[in-house]
């Protein structure tokens with residue numbers, strides 16, 4: 001008896017501690033899902049390939065999308081296309097990701113940064129459906145941003161690294177910053193490890209009334225104001241572990257309005273700021289679901 005097969009996508013989100021993969025077509029249609037610990041590139045990518053190649057009755061894998069931590073080479077003309085560039089995870093510097101996947105799977109593959117994946121996911125199924133341009137920022141172990149502009153995530157010389165924007169320093173702030181490249185950039189001043197170093201305890205243990213949250217909001221609002229002035233996004237989505245502190249988002253909203261000081265005449269940057277600067281709707285799944293969108297696009301191109 002002939003089995004009727006339907007087309008499905010493979011989606012992979014690569015992170016520093018785990019790779020999450022799924023087979024399906026949307027968040028409401030997931031055929032299979034797996035979490036693989038991030039160990040060595042060979043072992044981890046091998047397990048990803050094994051999962052995606054697994055025979056599944058009734059479905060046929062037609063393309064794959066990969067959203068991963070970086071920096072990564074997104075330029076198809078480059079010799080290192082498909083590789084992780086120099087990263088703080090030593091074994092992953094120069095790791096080939098796309099090549100082995102393409103060879104072993106034999107379907108079109110697209111890849112992008114985890115934050116570009118997240119903005120694609122949020123614009124399709126999450127907190128910014130149908131909007132463009134959209135900005136997504138994650139505030140966690142690091143700070144990173146992805147932007148969707150005219151339907152596509154921004155690439156470029158490398159790709160945007162919004163977490164390393166220089167920021168003004170608040171007058172009373174003597175903290176030296178923790179970025180190993182810049183010291184007092186946005187990530188150096190307001191990422192999870194920066195806040196933990198300021199307070200001498202892990203972020204989840206910092207109480208809601210600690211003055212450090214005002215300081216964090218001050219830096220994040222300055223960073224976001226630069227991005228709002230540059231990209232003019234229709235919505236800004238904030239994700240990442242640091243945002244789990246519920247008092248932070250309202251503080252950033254207030255501070256952003258104050259920093260912009262009425263210069264941009266839009267209700268979104270005034271009385272409607274609550275609708276403009278919003279939490280991630282997809283949470284930790286944003287990048288993974290964005291990888292489904294990447295796979296769809298890879299299929300179209302392939």
Ligand SMILES: [Zn+2]
Pocket residue numbers: 163164165179180181182183185186187188
């Ligand atoms: Zn930096």
